[in-house]
Amino acid sequence: MKEIYAIIRMNKMNDTKIALEEIGHPAMTAYTYRVMGRGKQRGVLQEVKFPQISKEKAEELLKEGEAMTYVPKRLLYLAVNDDEVDKVVETLIKVNQTGHHGDGKIFVCPLERSIRIRTGEEGE
Numbered sequence: 001m002k003e004i005y006a007i008i009r010m011n012k013m014n015d016t017k018i019a020l021e022e023i024g025h026p027a028m029t030a031y032t033y034r035v036m037g038r039g040k041q042r043g044v045l046q047e048v049k050f051p052q053i054s055k056e057k058a059e060e061l062l063k064e065g066e067a068m069t070y071v072p073k074r075l076l077y078l079a080v081n082d083d084e085v086d087k088v089v090e091t092l093i094k095v096n097q098t099g100h101h102g103d104g105k106i107f108v109c110p111l112e113r114s115i116r117i118r119t120g121e122e123g124e
Helices: 010-022 055-063 082-096
Strands: 002-008 035-037 071-080 104-110
Touching: 002 010, 002 082, 010 071, 010 082, 071 082, 082 104
Parallel strands: none
Antiparallel strands: 002 071, 002 104, 035 071
């Protein structure tokens, strides 16, 4: 099994839930409150503060230190069988990819053990 962490735009949460349900993977854990982070670009001005700002102006403001330090996102955790990982990752990318900075990040990690608390059963 694998654990998939997906950091996505806040406005993509509902579309992501629907798309995962459509491929037969409705189970997930999500932070319903925002998480904060940033990538190499040091924050995305257009996403948070100035929706009509030009790329040149954004780069100028970034140089001046006007970018937000952290950008609000949503964080999802998914436990996925090994044979479903590629399908889930492809779905996450398809739904969340806009082609702009700030689309998010997906991490795939090994999951050593899974135990259902109610019954004590283990495994997939």
